Amino acid sequence: MKKIQMVDLQSQYAKIKDVVDPSIQEILESAAFINGPKVHQFQKNLEDYLGVKHVIPCANGTDALQIAMMGLGLQPGDEVITADFTFAATVEVIALLQLTPVLVDVDPVTFNIDVEAIKKAITPKTKAIVPVHLFGLPAEMDEIMALAKEHNLYVIEDNAQGIGSSYAHKDGTKSKTGTIGHVASTSFFPSKNLGCYGDGGAIFTNDDDLAHTIRGIVNHGMYKRYHHDVVGVNSRLDSIQAAVLDAKLPHLDSYNKARRAAAKKYNEAFANHPKIATPTGLEAHDADDSHVFHQYTLNLKDVDRDALVAHLQANNIPCGVYYPIPLHNQKAYQDERYNEADFKVTNQLVQSVISLPMHTELDEEQIEFITTTVLNFINQN
Ligand SMILES: *Cc1c(COP(=O)(O)O)cnc(C)c1O
Numbered sequence: 001m002k003k004i005q006m007v008d009l010q011s012q013y014a015k016i017k018d019v020v021d022p023s024i025q026e027i028l029e030s031a032a033f034i035n036g037p038k039v040h041q042f043q044k045n046l047e048d049y050l051g052v053k054h055v056i057p058c059a060n061g062t063d064a065l066q067i068a069m070m071g072l073g074l075q076p077g078d079e080v081i082t083a084d085f086t087f088a089a090t091v092e093v094i095a096l097l098q099l100t101p102v103l104v105d106v107d108p109v110t111f112n113i114d115v116e117a118i119k120k121a122i123t124p125k126t127k128a129i130v131p132v133h134l135f136g137l138p139a140e141m142d143e144i145m146a147l148a149k150e151h152n153l154y155v156i157e158d159n160a161q162g163i164g165s166s167y168a169h170k171d172g173t174k175s176k177t178g179t180i181g182h183v184a185s186t187s188f189f190p191s192k193n194l195g196c197y198g199d200g201g202a203i204f205t206n207d208d209d210l211a212h213t214i215r216g217i218v219n220h221g222m223y224k225r226y227h228h229d230v231v232g233v234n235s236r237l238d239s240i241q242a243a244v245l246d247a248k249l250p251h252l253d254s255y256n257k258a259r260r261a262a263a264k265k266y267n268e269a270f271a272n273h274p275k276i277a278t279p280t281g282l283e284a285h286d287a288d289d290s291h292v293f294h295q296y297t298l299n300l301k302d303v304d305r306d307a308l309v310a311h312l313q314a315n316n317i318p319c320g321v322y323y324p325i326p327l328h329n330q331k332a333y334q335d336e337r338y339n340e341a342d343f344k345v346t347n348q349l350v351q352s353v354i355s356l357p358m359h360t361e362l363d364e365e366q367i368e369f370i371t372t373t374v375l376n377f378i379n380q381n
Helices: 009-030 037-050 063-069 089-096 115-121 141-153 210-216 237-272 305-314 340-352 363-379
Strands: 054-058 081-083 098-106 126-130 154-158 166-167 174-178 183-187 199-204 222-224 296-300 353-356
Touching: 009 037, 009 237, 037 054, 037 199, 037 237, 054 063, 063 089, 063 154, 063 166, 063 174, 063 183, 063 199, 081 089, 089 098, 098 115, 126 141, 141 154, 166 222, 183 340, 199 210, 210 222, 237 296, 237 363, 305 353, 305 363, 340 353
Parallel strands: 081 098, 081 126, 126 154, 154 183
Antiparallel strands: 054 199, 166 174, 183 199, 296 353
C-alpha cells in the first residue's frame, strides 16, 4: 500500500507534471516574474470558472481577507461577526485592522456559523459578517444575505476552504461560493483544494467600484503610477504561482469530485455507528457539487480522541484536529464580553472532532485501511 499522507501533493504533481513544468519553464525564460501575462490569464480563467466579474489575485488568503475589509472601508471600532470555530486568519485580520471581532457559535451538524447566533450578536456597531465555508461546505448564504440586507451589513465570504463548491439557493438556482457576498477571499496555499506551489490568494467581487478600489489597495494604494491615493499594501500573486494555478484550474472539478468520492467511502464505512457522526453534504438531496471536502471531519461521541489519534499514528495514519481551541479562548482574542454559555457547540467540537486524510489521490486500499483501523479502535474501547 502507498504511504498514507494527510495531503498527497507529490502524487498529484506526478500526474500534471507534463503541463506544469513547461509552464513554469516559460516564466523562467520570459523573466516576467511579477505581473506577467500568466497572472492575468489565470485571473480571467478563474473569473470565467466562478462566474464572477472580478478576481483580484494577491499574495495569500489572509491578505485577501484583510484587503477585502480595507476595500469596504471598515473603520476602527466597527464590529465584524464571524465564527468561533475556524482558522485564526479570519479573526486575526479583523483585530489587525482594529475592527472589533465578534465571535459567535456554529451549528453542530454543518460546523458552519449559526445564523441564530449572528442575529443575537448584531448591534448598531455591526458592519459586516464573515461566514466561512468551513471544511468545504457552503454556509447558509440565503439566510445570511437576508440578515445582512435587513441590517445594512456587508458580507465577506471566507472561501479559503470552499473553492469550487456550489451553494443551492432556496429558489433552486445555484451560485459558486465566493460569488454570493459583497466580496470574498480565497487562499491558494498548497494544501487547499486549488493550491499553488507556494503562497497565493485572491479576492472576488461583482462590484465594479469595489474591484477598482481593491486593485489599488493591493498595489500600494496606487491608481496612477506613483500617485498614492490611499494607504495600501504590497500583495501579489507571482507569475510562477499563477502558472501552476492555471495548469490546475481545469482539474479543480475533478479534484473536488475525487474528494467527494473519498468522503462517500468514508461515510459508508462509518454509517449508523452510535459513536461517530459523519459529515453532512452527501445525502441524496444534496447537490453533487456542494461540499468539496477540504477536510473530512468526524464528530466522535464517547471516544477517547487522544487515544484514537495515538492509535492511528501507531498505524502510520496521519490525522488532524481542526480546530483544537475555540478562537474566543485564544489568548490573542479573549474578550470579557464573551460568555461561555454562548459557545456550547464550539466548546464541544474542539474536544470531539477528528479529521482523516483527505486529498485527491486517496485510493480504495488506503481508505479501507483507515476506516478499519478507526473502527477497530472505537469498537474495542
Ligand atoms: C487557509 C485559510 C486562510 C488563510 O489562507 P493563507 O493563504 O494561509 O493566508 C484563511 N481562512 C481559512 C478558513 C483558511 O482555511
